[in-house]
Amino acid sequence: MEHTTSDDKGLKVSGAPNLAELHASPCYQLPAEDRRALAAVIECIEGIPCNPCETACPQHAIIVGDEITNLPIVDLDKCNGCGICVAACPGLAIYLKKHTFKENLAYIAFPYEYVPLPVEGQTIRMVDRLGQDVCDGTVLRVVKIKKNDRTAVVHATYPNGYYEQVVNMQRLATD
Amino acid sequence: MEEREVVVIGAGPAGLSAALEAARSGAHVLLVDENSKPGGQLFKQIHKFFGSRDHRAGVRGIDIGTQLLEEADALKIEVWLDAEVCGIFNQRDVWIVRNKEKSVNVRAQRIIIATGAVENSVNFPGWSLPGVMGAGAAQTMINLHRVLPGFKVLMVGSGNVGVIVSYQLLQAGADVKAIVEAAPRLGGYGVHTAKVRRAGVPFHTSHTVLEARGTDHVESATIVQIDDKWQPIPGTEKVLDVDTICIAAGLTPLVELAFAAGCEPLYSPLLGGMVPWHDASMRTSIPSIYIAGDISGVEEASTAMEEGRMAGLSAAHSLGYVAEQVYEVGFKAAEQRMLALRSGLFGQKRRDAKAAIMAQTRG
Numbered sequence: 001m002e003h004t005t006s007d008d009k010g011l012k013v014s015g016a017p018n019l020a021e022l023h024a025s026p027c028y029q030l031p032a033e034d035r036r037a038l039a040a041v042i043e044c045i046e047g048i049p050c051n052p053c054e055t056a057c058p059q060h061a062i063i064v065g066d067e068i069t070n071l072p073i074v075d076l077d078k079c080n081g082c083g084i085c086v087a088a089c090p091g092l093a094i095y096l097k098k099h100t101f102k103e104n105l106a107y108i109a110f111p112y113e114y115v116p117l118p119v120e121g122q123t124i125r126m127v128d129r130l131g132q133d134v135c136d137g138t139v140l141r142v143v144k145i146k147k148n149d150r151t152a153v154v155h156a157t158y159p160n161g162y163y164e165q166v167v168n169m170q171r172l173a174t175d
Numbered sequence: 176m177e178e179r180e181v182v183v184i185g186a187g188p189a190g191l192s193a194a195l196e197a198a199r200s201g202a203h204v205l206l207v208d209e210n211s212k213p214g215g216q217l218f219k220q221i222h223k224f225f226g227s228r229d230h231r232a233g234v235r236g237i238d239i240g241t242q243l244l245e246e247a248d249a250l251k252i253e254v255w256l257d258a259e260v261c262g263i264f265n266q267r268d269v270w271i272v273r274n275k276e277k278s279v280n281v282r283a284q285r286i287i288i289a290t291g292a293v294e295n296s297v298n299f300p301g302w303s304l305p306g307v308m309g310a311g312a313a314q315t316m317i318n319l320h321r322v323l324p325g326f327k328v329l330m331v332g333s334g335n336v337g338v339i340v341s342y343q344l345l346q347a348g349a350d351v352k353a354i355v356e357a358a359p360r361l362g363g364y365g366v367h368t369a370k371v372r373r374a375g376v377p378f379h380t381s382h383t384v385l386e387a388r389g390t391d392h393v394e395s396a397t398i399v400q401i402d403d404k405w406q407p408i409p410g411t412e413k414v415l416d417v418d419t420i421c422i423a424a425g426l427t428p429l430v431e432l433a434f435a436a437g438c439e440p441l442y443s444p445l446l447g448g449m450v451p452w453h454d455a456s457m458r459t460s461i462p463s464i465y466i467a468g469d470i471s472g473v474e475e476a477s478t479a480m481e482e483g484r485m486a487g488l489s490a491a492h493s494l495g496y497v498a499e500q501v502y503e504v505g506f507k508a509a510e511q512r513m514l515a516l517r518s519g520l521f522g523q524k525r526r527d528a529k530a531a532i533m534a535q536t537r538g
């Protein structure tokens with residue numbers, strides 16, 4: 001893309017958080033490689049006045065607390081990877097991840113609000129936080145339940161060498 | 176002349192909430208809006224709102240609007256649409272033009288003005304070419320009228336409005352080529368900027384639009400880097416292949432009615448410019464006139480709804496509808512919720528600006 005630079009100057013310049021910012025925030029916890037279950041990963045590091053993630057979680061695994069501008073924190077021991085928070089978050093700042101789904105494949109479930117939607121089995125291109133093309137992914141399923149209020153959640157696998165880098169997929173062409 | 180106890184001007188989130196609260200308290204309310212559909216800004220907000228669950232966060236703006244309307248229906252609130260308020264006289268008389276043809280005067284015991292805000296424009300060579308428009312106008316086109324304003328868009332301004340409308344333009348099928356921001360740091364919430372960034376939209380901080388070129392519509396835009404004195408740095412120009420330039424350079428409270436009625440003005444740059452002075456109950460310097468929502472300082476739908484409730488409750492109370500104790504409890508609760516909404520990094524400044532307004536005594 002003509003004007004995309006590979007700038008990674010952080011949230012307030014490039015628009016996306018870089019790894020240094022994420023690692024410095026208590027909000028961001030990448031599930032350990034040996035974790036069996038999927039877990040919610042939150043990239044909401046600014047302390048904005050917002051809390052639907054907390055109220056949506058049936059396991060009470062996400063805590064914002066009384067001060068609505070606290071950072072949302074996931075208790076990984078309580079999170080069962082159900083994915084309800086993924087569609088509930090208006091910032092589309094939550095996804096589910098697991099390092100080893102099988103062999104060398106990682107698993108991700110991310111929010112997606114564009115048409116057309118991908119379909120099961122489709123090969124998609126996975127992107128990083130700057131929207132840069134990273135690798136191929138394979139769609140496992142696309143969840144469109146009514147409760148998610150028109151935010152689809154796409155489940156996909158991709159090579160786990162890119163475990164932390166990948167956060168979403170490239171938009172599909174309209175025609 | 177017709178008479179009503181409370182006339183609410185503007186049926187956005189602030190006006191709707193004010194009308195609901197006043198009606199629930201027992202007052203007879205007339206709600207007027209110049210649009211043919213009530214809801215104000217809410218009906219083009221197809222995204223899920225941030226904020227607290229108490230303020231219906233996580234629900235799409237358009238669905239919040241529908242819920243408020245259903246409540247207004249249930250309370251049998253009288254609503255006049257296509258009804259433009261052209262003036263307020265004698266602190267009581269509301270001059271309304273209905274359906275662009277019939278002039279009506281309504282004598283109100285209390286008036287609540289909730290007219291919202293208007294988009295700021297930015298001037299640059301070529302700014303009058305078709306294809307240059309407010310971000311809010313582009314949002315109305317895609318989400319209400321379902322028309323794409325163009326295929327290749329430059330967004331000017333990285334506040335929440337700029338990034339949310341950019342996201343919705345992508346959803347509608349347009350390509351957003353770039354978002355420029357004059358300040359050295361992006362304005363909008365990081366979760367919103369991250370959304371468009373991972374969709375491949377580049378941000379350019381310390382950049383502005385220099386000019387738009389084209390014969391009868393926008394065919395390209397030149398952007399340029401600016402220094403810390405906001406002066407263009409020669410040699411940093413870039414030409415972007417775009418057919419649409421959206422301006423998201425902030426909003427200004429729509430205060431004309433209030434000022435023409437004689438409400439005392441006050442300057443609050445952080446809240447969008449001149450605003451009517453008001454106290455914590457949302458009463459202006461004219462005791463029969465209250466305000467709520469973006470007119471009292473540009474904020475969010477959640478604060479607009481709280482201010483609306485406060486104004487509606489206070490107006491009803493001043494008419495003798497609400498028992499003293501009930502009022503005190505309601506007032507305190509609304510005040511607490513507003514403080515919570517105005518906390519944190521982003522809210523603190525607005526909280527201070529509001530406090531500065533209320534610290535001045537008038538009336």
Ligand SMILES: Cc1cc2nc3c(=O)[nH]c(=O)nc-3n(C[C@H](O)[C@H](O)[C@H](O)COP(=O)(O)OP(=O)(O)OC[C@H]3O[C@@H](n4cnc5c(N)ncnc54)[C@H](O)[C@@H]3O)c2cc1C
Binds near residue numbers: 209214260292468474
């Ligand atoms: C792109 C965008 C995204 C946003 N996202 C969010 C969000 O995620 N969360 C959030 O909380 N807020 C959000 N907001 C802000 C929110 O929409 C506004 O703060 C809110 O709508 C203000 O409410 P209001 O009732 O004061 O004004 P408005 O909604 O603007 O309503 C004013 C009404 O008054 C009417 N009116 C004006 N003048 C007259 C007159 N003379 N006679 C009769 N009627 C009149 C208008 O027709 C209109 O219906 C967003 C705003 C924009 C533009």
Ligand code: SF4
Binds near residue numbers: 078085
């Ligand atoms: S994935 Fe389910 S259990 Fe885990 S935090 Fe989200 S809503 Fe809670």
Ligand code: SF4
Binds near residue numbers: 092
């Ligand atoms: S719902 Fe999303 S945007 Fe809101 S606080 Fe939770 S993670 Fe952040």
